[in-house]
Every structure is written in C-alpha cells, then in structure tokens.
Amino acid sequence: MRKDIAADSILIVVPCLNEEAHLSLLLPQLLKQAGDASVVVADGGSVDRSRDIVQALSRVHRNLILMNNPGKTQSAAVNLAVRVHGQKCRWLLRVDAHAIYPDDFIQQLIRAAAERNASSVVVPMITRGHGCFQKAAAAAQNSVLGTGGALHRSVGPGGWVDHGHHALMDLTLFMQVGGYDEGFVANEDAEFDRRLISAGGRIWLERKAMITYFPRKTAGRLFRQYRNYGRGRARNLRRHPVPVRLRQMLPLMVTPAVAAATLGLVMASRWPEGLLMALPAFLWLTVCLVGGVLLGLEGKCWCKAFSGFPAAIMHMAWSLGFVEEALDGKPVHEAPSPLVFSPPIGQDCSPEERQGFMVLN
Template identity: 40%
Template sequence: MELVLKSDAVANVDALARRIVVAVPTLNESSTIAACLTSLMKGNENMQFLVLDGGSDDGTREIVALLAAKHQNLSLHHNSRRNQAAAINQASQIADGKRDILIRCDAHAIYPEGYALSLGQKLIEMGADSVVVPMDAVHTEDAGCFERANAMIVDTPLGSGGSAHRGGRKSGFVDHGHHAAFWRTRFVKLGGYDEAMLANQDAEYDTRLRADGGKIWLDAGIRLDYFVRKTPRSLWTQYWRYGRGRADHIRKHLVTPRIRQLIPVLHVLALMYSGAFLTMTKWATAYPVVYGATVLGAGVWAALKNRTRCGLMAPLVLVIMHTGWGLGFIREMIVPMRRR
C-alpha cells in the first residue's frame, strides 16, 4: 500500500509526521520485532516511535536497543506493569508534547509503507475519534504446519467469526476495531485503557469512547499483515485470555454479547452436556459428531485451497480457539479476576 495524500496536503507530510507518536508494546517478541519496527519506521524520520517492553528475556530489548542506536526517533522504555494496556497508557504520557496523534501498533505485525501517515490523515479527513484497520493473518517464513494452518483458517467465519477487523473488505463506522489511531488528548481524558483487564482493553475503551459520543472509522484500504501464534500452547493462551477479557468487558459495562461471541460458550456447554449424558441417550453424541465433521471439513478445505497438507492441522487450530475462548469466558464469569 502506498500513501495517497490530497494535492494540497503533499507539502504537509512532514508536518503531519511530527504530530504522530507510534507505540509498540513488547514482551518476548524477538522473532518479529525487528521486521515490525523496520516496516513502521521506513521513511518516517519525523515520527516518534516508543517501544514499551514488559521485561523481555529473549533478546527483544537488545534488538530494539540496536535499532534505537541507529534511529534517534526510536526509544526503548520499561513497562513495569508488563501488559499492553499499561504500555499504551505509558506512551500517551511520555510522548513528546506536540504529538497529538497516538497510534497503537503490535509487535506481531508487518506494516505497509506509509501506514502511520495514512492513519493520521484518515483520522483528520473522517472527523473520527479513532481509526482502525483490518488484519490479514500471515505466518513467518520458517513456520511449521500448525502456524501455517492457523494463518489459513483464523480469518474465516469459523475462525474469527466474521469480524470486520479480521480480513474484512468494507470500510465504515464500527463499534470496535484493532491497531487504532487516537487523538491523544481524548484518549487521556477518557482514562486510557483499563489496565486491570487481562485482555480486550481496546474493545472496552471503544465502549467508553462511543458512550462519550466518539466515532470509530474502520478503513479497509489501510491493512496490515498479522503474524499468528506458532504453537498450540500459545494459541490456547491467546484465546483463553480473549474469552476472559470479553467476559470482564461484558460484566463491567453490562453490554449484551453478540451471537458470534456466544458461539464458543455454547460450544463448550454443548460438549459438557454430551459428556454428562453420553451413556444415557444417543442424542448426546449429536453435537460432537456434527462439530467434528465441521472442523474436519474445514481442514480438508484448507488443505485443498492452499495445496498443502498443513491445512489438515486446521481442525486442531479451530478446536483450540473455540474451546479456549469459551472456557476462558465461562471461567471469568464464574470466578472473576481481582481488579486492581
């Protein structure tokens, strides 16, 4: 993607760049952080880049330090709270005073040239309070079959549930999105992210932003490549946290979950029912059979579409996503985490 500016704004590219601060939270991201920062910083010497590290012990800090030695507009900071919410809040406080546009980026992503400038421009053009973008799932070059299958299936309706910000192709005003650009003063005024939340801090913030009259624009023309999780364990942890975060969000704001958000919960409850009544009625096997056939079919589809046997790992990816999210949600509803 190339940055496209109106003719009367071309001369003001540098001025726009000087208004932008890009915040990247990290915690053990050595495999992707160099590519992430390199893609973000290309041609953006007038922006400020802040890496907020939660105590990485895999070499992430050393990689960032080496890059910071070459780029005066990049700096590394310690995030004592470790989580992403605290990192973005910290960035909103320590950024240069004249930086009024705050952009949150992810160490698991690769960004197209002109990405941050495009977001800043769109924030101004649309009169929005936040601009978000779709993510397109990708895998690393040395990926194993599990990671490749994850990238194949996560953006499908069976994987992400059809979220507009996961592979979506339509622009418009939305309730929520990822990788946002904010007006820094508005973000700070609303209290930033809720640092007590395990996950879903961005969705929770969007709820407060909309309640305050804010508008969120999703621009399908500005996209990024997002590296999926590499292992079953890391994927399970990710979706377990997602489920818990969504439950915490719902409980905090008393909002009604969408149908697609309830499907993983109903999935887990159906499996529990099947297990409890397996020896009592033949109907107890109905859901596991239908579900098993569905995810196996998805694996065959992924393998044929992508012409690789790795697609046959997609059923495992889906089972982990659905069950991890559903169990995380139920766990949080029954035993809420202690708010700090």
C-alpha cells in the same frame, strides 16, 4: 479535526515481550515512515534479544526509545508510554510487534483520520503463518470458521464501526476516557472502544491500511491467548452489557457442549441418553474438521487442511475463558480515571529535548 495532521505529532508505541523474531523487520520499516515522530518500544521484560535490537537501532535513530513496562501487559505499556512521552503529541499510534505493516501505513491512517474526521482509525488484519501449525491457525483466523465473520478480519469496504484492530487514536480523547483499562489482560481494546464511543468518539475502519498478523506457533500458546480473549470479552460485557452476537454465541456454547459430552460418555451404558448428550459436541467438532479440510482444498495446502484443529482450540479456549469469567463472583472494578502526564525532563515528543535519554532500568 485539522486537515494537516503532521506525522511528527504522533506518538508511536510498540508494546513488546520477547519479539526478537519480528523487531528486526518491523522497526526499520516503522522508522522509515515515522520521520521525526517518537517511536517508543515498551518492553515488558524480554529475555531474548529484543532489547538488544532496540538499543542497537536507537544509536542510529534518536527518535527510537526503549522503556521498561513494569506492568508487562500491552495496556500498561501503552498507558505508560502516553503518560511519559505524549505531552507534546496530538495522536497515538499503537503498533503490535507481532505483525507486518504496509509501507504507507502511517500516511494512510493520517489521511483517513483527516478525511473522515475520526477520533480513531482502526485497521483490518489478515493472518499468515510459517510453520505448518501457524499456517493452519492462520487459515482458521482468516475464515468464518475461526472468527465468525468479524469485520476487521475480512476483506471488504471500510466504514464506521464499533471496534477494530487498534491503530491511530486521538491522544487527548484517549487520555480523557482513561486510556486502556490495565485490569484487562485481553480485550482491552474493545472495552476502550465502548468508553470512546460513549464519550462521543467515532471509529473508522480503514481497509487500505490492512496489516499482516502472525498467530501463535503452538497449540498451548494459542489456547492461552484465546482463553484470555474469552475472559476479557466476558469482563467487558459485565461492565458494558450489550446483546451477545451470534458469532460469539456459537463458540460460547462449546464448553457446555463438551461438558455434556463428557458426562454422556460416562453414561454411555444408558442408551440413548448418553449418546444424545454427546451429539452437540460431536457436531461442533465435525464442522471444525470438515471446514478445515475445505479450507485446505480451497487454498491447495495440506497444512491448511488441518485448520479445523486450531479452530477447535480457539473455540474451546475462548468459551472456557468466557465461562470462567462469567462465573467469577468478584465485582468488576471501576472504569479507569483520566490519564495525566508525568514526563521526566526530556521525555516528550521533541527529539531535540529527548536526545540520548532512554529508560533502561
């Protein structure tokens, strides 16, 4: 790898869907760091002010591009942006709109990629909330209670990993292995990392580039998010069979435990069989609630004391999604083929060639 990675050799892609609450803060911060690098906001059909915000900023920053993402998912957004805008770029930087990034984020990634000779540089993330439910969810996601001790969800030294929150990637290798699998609504990043490592890529976790993430604001949205995570994880394992880790095995047992508890309540008249069947679910829920109270006491926050509830939602939703996908009899589709460029005139990394061109249909 070259030691003189230029910032303008990076294609920056921001998948977006109804992110008006974050774009006004994110994009100016990102554009300040980007220099002449292209920043593509791939919008999946926002109905809020997201597109207006991007269009307004693009009148001042000619390297900011708004494009449609007919596929709507994050994986489709990144793949499309790469095919259309990545022809003269060396690196791909994925930026999620639902987060805040440090002021030297891009430089930290560039430095890590050069020093470590990495094919991909991933980052850890901490979670922060505003409303009471968000604060409770954030406390759960920042703890072992919610994430089981995942390396990219904790504070610690950097190192070589098999997965982390996606940031900087070698664009050539990204395309060679097929980019993201657009059949994955979630867990597309972890699935991609399997193919990247199989192709000889190396993934470095850069602690100095830690980002701040905002969790879902409601229980329903959090449940849907983690249900998709569970489905994606199970689908990933069907394609890339590996042993399930303990931190994944424990929440996986939640759905069977809840099903047994439900059956046990129906059989409550048959003591002690009915109560014994409900015991695992009762112990799980107790651990969640007591763990949440301890997090609240540690953080001296009443909202965080209720973090056991979002933790239980996350466990249940992830487990349900995993079980649903595991029981699905449909065969897993084949891994994606290598991506190829398809840029119209003016669609590349050169601001001079691309000036004034935006995909808005």
